[in-house]
Amino acid sequence: MKKKPASPLRLSGRALPQAQVPEGCPFCREAALAPGVLFETTQFVVVCDRAPLTPGHLLIIPRLHLACYGALPRALYEELGTLKARLAAFLAGAYAEPVFFEQGLVGQTVPHAHLHAVPTPCAEAFLARLRGDRAADAPRSLGSLRRWYDQRGPYLYAEGLGQGYLRAPDELASRSLRALLRELLDGAAPAPEDVPAITRTVRERWRSFQQANGQATTRVVTCFLEHEGRVCLLKRSDAVGSGRGKWHAVSGYLPDGKDPLSHAYDELAEETGLTRGHVRLLRHAGSLLFADRAGGRPWEVDAFLFTAATPALTLNWEHVAYAWVTPPDLAGYDCLPWLHALYEAVAADGAGAASSNSRP
Numbered sequence: 001m002k003k004k005p006a007s008p009l010r011l012s013g014r015a016l017p018q019a020q021v022p023e024g025c026p027f028c029r030e031a032a033l034a035p036g037v038l039f040e041t042t043q044f045v046v047v048c049d050r051a052p053l054t055p056g057h058l059l060i061i062p063r064l065h066l067a068c069y070g071a072l073p074r075a076l077y078e079e080l081g082t083l084k085a086r087l088a089a090f091l092a093g094a095y096a097e098p099v100f101f102e103q104g105l106v107g108q109t110v111p112h113a114h115l116h117a118v119p120t121p122c123a124e125a126f127l128a129r130l131r132g133d134r135a136a137d138a139p140r141s142l143g144s145l146r147r148w149y150d151q152r153g154p155y156l157y158a159e160g161l162g163q164g165y166l167r168a169p170d171e172l173a174s175r176s177l178r179a180l181l182r183e184l185l186d187g188a189a190p191a192p193e194d195v196p197a198i199t200r201t202v203r204e205r206w207r208s209f210q211q212a213n214g215q216a217t218t219r220v221v222t223c224f225l226e227h228e229g230r231v232c233l234l235k236r237s238d239a240v241g242s243g244r245g246k247w248h249a250v251s252g253y254l255p256d257g258k259d260p261l262s263h264a265y266d267e268l269a270e271e272t273g274l275t276r277g278h279v280r281l282l283r284h285a286g287s288l289l290f291a292d293r294a295g296g297r298p299w300e301v302d303a304f305l306f307t308a309a310t311p312a313l314t315l316n317w318e319h320v321a322y323a324w325v326t327p328p329d330l331a332g333y334d335c336l337p338w339l340h341a342l343y344e345a346v347a348a349d350g351a352g353a354a355s356s357n358s359r360p
Helices: 030-036 074-094 123-131 142-152 177-184 192-212 260-272 327-332 339-346
Strands: 008-010 037-040 044-048 058-062 098-102 115-119 156-160 163-167 218-227 230-236 250-253 279-292 299-308 319-325
Touching: 030 037, 030 044, 030 260, 030 279, 037 192, 037 279, 044 074, 044 192, 058 074, 074 098, 074 115, 074 142, 074 192, 098 123, 098 177, 115 177, 123 156, 123 163, 123 177, 142 163, 218 260, 218 279, 218 339, 230 260, 230 327, 250 260, 260 279, 260 299, 279 339, 299 339, 319 327, 327 339
Parallel strands: 218 299
Antiparallel strands: 008 279, 037 044, 044 058, 058 115, 098 115, 098 156, 156 163, 218 230, 218 250, 230 319, 279 299
């Protein structure tokens, strides 16, 4: 019998609403990011690069649509610094000492700020090539990067091994820092067909790192369905292990090493009869941490919001009824205590956002 998550209490929230973003930006589309998401903080998403230079190649992407990190609001400096330090420790232990780099508007393939984090044994050579045979600016803080961007515009930036270099895009402008690092790495880049397996391995190593550093969690996925402005609630049967008779969303434990989005589709098919052809992903939030009321391991939840092509569902043994309700009416149902907070986390603007602010 499949077990279901008990009732955690919310610890963390979601990002502030995003400003208007250009149509077509892949880093502003949850469906595009979801397959590679490693984890999230309040204002940043960490994803596995879709074309990694080497296993462990990650991207740090701000939720806000920004041209580059030189435009990052000062209020987010501390969160980014903490995030980078944790990623550096993870990559150094699981792969190799990392370098962080950003093109800073110089030949960016995506018009949305993204900081590369690449574990590499050739960090010193990479930084030396960026430094060149002349002085380069070594920013003391993100404030230095912002001042450069405000005053001089495009830049090339890299840091690692306690060094940081910021310079104008001169002769290096014709080639990307990514290409430069590729030259220095020994061996060919991973083949496209190998990327899914590499992503799974990165997730497994990240989970081990979290557990070794006091961050052991119970992983689950939760799927909200919306149709014509209403959200689906499902009433739990007497056959489930917890929360009998309460209203809930599609949810299940995440098997080790399995992609959260792939498992979300499997849970939807199992519990509602809706396959990938019947739903469209609108938004992903996660991983979100919740405390366990019984004092056990924290819950780590990947929440997904889908739009359904039909309101007709085929339930399995886990639920005895379903209802399509408006977001404001969720409070009138006897739901698992954490459900309202989780819905607010995955709905961009809180209750009611599912129908008005969806992004494919």
